[in-house]
Amino acid sequence: MLIKFSRMFSVAALIACLALSWWHFKGGIETTSFKQWFLVLSIVYFAAAVFSVRKRSKNKTLLS
Amino acid sequence: MSFDLSGMTARLDKLYEFDRQPVTPDKFKKGALFAGVFAGEHVAATEFVIGAFFVLHGIKASDLIFGLLIGNMLAVLSWAFICAPIAVDTRLTLYWYLRKIAGPGVMVIYNLANAFLYCILAGAMISVSATAVGLAFGMKVPGLNDIWPANALWVVVCLALGLLFTLLAILGFEKLSRFAEVASPWIFMVFIAGALVTLPKLGVRADFSNFWEVATAKIWNGVAEAGQEKFGFLHVMFFAWFCNLAMHIGLSDMALFRYARKWTYGFYSAFGMYSGHFLAWICSGIMVAAIGREMHPGKMAFEALGLAGAAAVMLAGWTTANPTLYRAGLALQTVTGWPRWKITLIAGLVTSILSCFPLFFMKLLDYVAIYGLVLMPVGAVVFAEHWLFPRLGIPRYLAERRKKVFNWKVLLVWAGSLIFAFLLPIHLYFRWLPGYLFALAFYVLLNLSEKRSIEAEERTDVN
Numbered sequence: 001m002l003i004k005f006s007r008m009f010s011v012a013a014l015i016a017c018l019a020l021s022w023w024h025f026k027g028g029i030e031t032t033s034f035k036q037w038f039l040v041l042s043i044v045y046f047a048a049a050v051f052s053v054r055k056r057s058k059n060k061t062l063l064s
Numbered sequence: 065m066s067f068d069l070s071g072m073t074a075r076l077d078k079l080y081e082f083d084r085q086p087v088t089p090d091k092f093k094k095g096a097l098f099a100g101v102f103a104g105e106h107v108a109a110t111e112f113v114i115g116a117f118f119v120l121h122g123i124k125a126s127d128l129i130f131g132l133l134i135g136n137m138l139a140v141l142s143w144a145f146i147c148a149p150i151a152v153d154t155r156l157t158l159y160w161y162l163r164k165i166a167g168p169g170v171m172v173i174y175n176l177a178n179a180f181l182y183c184i185l186a187g188a189m190i191s192v193s194a195t196a197v198g199l200a201f202g203m204k205v206p207g208l209n210d211i212w213p214a215n216a217l218w219v220v221v222c223l224a225l226g227l228l229f230t231l232l233a234i235l236g237f238e239k240l241s242r243f244a245e246v247a248s249p250w251i252f253m254v255f256i257a258g259a260l261v262t263l264p265k266l267g268v269r270a271d272f273s274n275f276w277e278v279a280t281a282k283i284w285n286g287v288a289e290a291g292q293e294k295f296g297f298l299h300v301m302f303f304a305w306f307c308n309l310a311m312h313i314g315l316s317d318m319a320l321f322r323y324a325r326k327w328t329y330g331f332y333s334a335f336g337m338y339s340g341h342f343l344a345w346i347c348s349g350i351m352v353a354a355i356g357r358e359m360h361p362g363k364m365a366f367e368a369l370g371l372a373g374a375a376a377v378m379l380a381g382w383t384t385a386n387p388t389l390y391r392a393g394l395a396l397q398t399v400t401g402w403p404r405w406k407i408t409l410i411a412g413l414v415t416s417i418l419s420c421f422p423l424f425f426m427k428l429l430d431y432v433a434i435y436g437l438v439l440m441p442v443g444a445v446v447f448a449e450h451w452l453f454p455r456l457g458i459p460r461y462l463a464e465r466r467k468k469v470f471n472w473k474v475l476l477v478w479a480g481s482l483i484f485a486f487l488l489p490i491h492l493y494f495r496w497l498p499g500y501l502f503a504l505a506f507y508v509l510l511n512l513s514e515k516r517s518i519e520a521e522e523r524t525d526v527n
Contacts, residue, residue: 014253021257026270034261035370042250042372049246057242 006052013045071401086155086322093323095332101320102336104248106308107344109192109380111255112361113428114307115348120208120357121295121429122288125279131297132345135304136337142305142312143321144330146443150450151321152329158318162442165449167463169470174442179395181435183411186388187418190229191425193381194221196362196374205360206422209291213420226416229382233389233412234405244383251383252339254376258368259347262354283353302493303429304341309436309496314443359426389415430492437496441481444503445474448511452504458511477507 017038024034118128154161163171195205198221206214213219264270268278288294311317312333321329351364358364365373392415393408400407418424424431453460463471485499 014249017253017257021260025260025263027264035372038257038369039372042375045250046246049250050243053242053246 003052003055006048006055010045010048010052013041013048017041017045088155091323092325095325095329098320098324098329098332099335102333103252103339104245104336106336106340107248107252107255108340108384109189109361109377110384110428110432111340111344112348112365112377112380113188113192113359113425114303114432115345116352116359116361116364117429118295118300118345119283119349119352120289120292120359121299122286122292123284123295123300124286125276125284127295127297128284128300128346128349131300132304132342135301136334136341138301138305139308139312139337139341140331140334143317143333144328146447147312147315147317148321148324148330149327150315150446151318152324152327153450154318155322156318157322158315158442158446161318162446164461164464165446166442166471166474167468170474173475174439175395177438179392179411181438182388182392182395183415184418184424184431185435186229186385186392186415187226187421188424188428188431189381189385189388190222190226190416190419191381191422192361193225193229193378193385194218194362194419195360196365196377196381197221197225199362199366199374205358205363206426208289208359208426210422210426213422218422219420222419223416225381226412226419229385230389230409230412230416232382233386233393234408244386247379247383251376251380252344254365254369254373255344255347258365258373258376259350262351262368265354266350283349289357299491299493302497303433304337306436306493306496307341307432310439310443313496313500314436314439315446316439385415433492433496437485437492437499438482440496440500441478441503442474444481444500445477445507448504448507452508453511456508456512456515458508458515462514473507473510477503477510480506 020029020034020037020041023029024031029037123131150161159171162174166174194203198205198217201217201221203217203221204215206218213222263275263278266278266282268275306313321327324330348361348364351368352358355364355367361377362374365377367373369376389408389412392411393404396411397404397407449460452458459465462468463474481499481503484502485495488495488498490498
């Protein structure tokens with residue numbers, strides 16, 4: 001469950017990065033704020049994705 | 065260090081021992097896995113450079129779009145009709161199949177050539193990462209036509225990054241390659257986001273109404289930079305086709321497709337081609353146009369996305385260099401017999417020194433062409449032996465049957481077709497195709513006499 005949730009979270013973070021870029025393209029957010037939020041969302045993505053991959057590989061090791 | 069051939073081939077065999085047997089049906093993988101592997105592998109640091117170079121080579125927008133569409137389709141067809149069918153038929157890696165055909169001695173030469181080519185590629189990737197790290201120190205990136213390192217800071221950053229990547233490759237390749245899996249979707253997203261936020265700087269309106277106008281006037285405007293050769297449709301098409309020549313026509317992706325349920329899985333390569341070698345190349349072209357057509361991957365991503373962009377270039381360089389260093393280490397291990405850490409360290413040191421020379425990074429397109437060209441004849445030999453020999457009644461796997469260490473005919477075809485290709489008075493990008501056809505014909509011709517000699521051998525056996 002935790003793996004599924006963290007994977008969904010990582011996908012959501014990627015989609016949010018793209019949505020943020022689209023918003024910046026449309027002129028809805030200024031460049032400095034955009035770059036800061038993009039960095040934050042990227043860190044969120046890596047945290048969630050690394051967590052899900054680590055959990056999954058731990059589970060695989062336990063099963064084998 | 066011992067250089068006895070039997071020792072080398074024994075070590076080489078031991079290294080690949082685990083995949084000596086053909087893959088059994090219970091180990092076959094689903095198509096989605098192939099799509100994922102291709103999509104991940106073909107969005108790398110090279111994409112930041114290749115797409116940008118197309119702009120600097122003065123390609124027109126329409127030539128780029130049609131060239132990439134057709135060239136990538138030809139690459140997909142090469143995987144589907146040449147590489148995957150042989151892999152599915154034999155269920156072996158290229159290593160073991162070529163060993164049957166060419167003998168273990170030729171395999172040692174093939175591995176050495178591969179290791180050397182891998183080191184150069186990894187070196188170019190370290191240079192790409194260095195452009196991102198150097199931003200923090202205000203480092204000057206070498207010019208397009210530079211061959212030698214232009215400044216001390218460039219050398220220091222390249223060497224430091226090279227040593228760091230080497231150390232990480234020694235400490236834990238498997239964990240790091242898992243991290244690379246995590247990084248690749250994000251890096252792909254960085255390409256798309258970077259290009260999107262760059263478009264307004266080039267004057268594209270929020271409703272995209274003038275996109276084509278901007279693309280043809282400011283990005284792919286058909287004007288090459290000073291000192292850069294002018295490219296057209298054929299250059300792009302051939303480049304997209306041969307970019308992974310060693311993998312499809314050269315058959316090294318047999319290692320992957322031997323797990324495919326059927327040969328049609330070769331079409332899954334389209335997931336890598338049209339995401340990495342189409343979209344990502346277009347995106348890096350847009351980003352380079354926005355920084356005044358300067359070949360500086362770090363700067364173009366930083367200008368678009370800030371720190372995250374620079375981190376993406378750094379990570380992309382590292383995740384591409386890491387497996388490349390690992391493979392080079394593996395290949396060299398068989399020659400020396402040294403422990404993995406020691407040989408990876410040496411390969412890493414060589415790679416780090418190579419990365420200081422901007423030649424490999426600034427001539428990446430030519431290097432990719434040479435890389436594919438050098439390994440292409442091996443693919444031709446295997447193709448001829450697998451498909452043409454049975455149809456022509458020529459016996460197969462004679463090196464294995466006669467326990468030959470070197471199949472001299474393979475070496476002759478390899479060297480002969482390379483000489484033929486390099487002597488051709490055509491552009492480097494177009495040489496591999498006549499070279500491949502030459503290698504096929506030459507190998508068949510050299511083996512026609514075997515048809516009679518094997519009949520004589522069989523008659524002697526009967527008597």
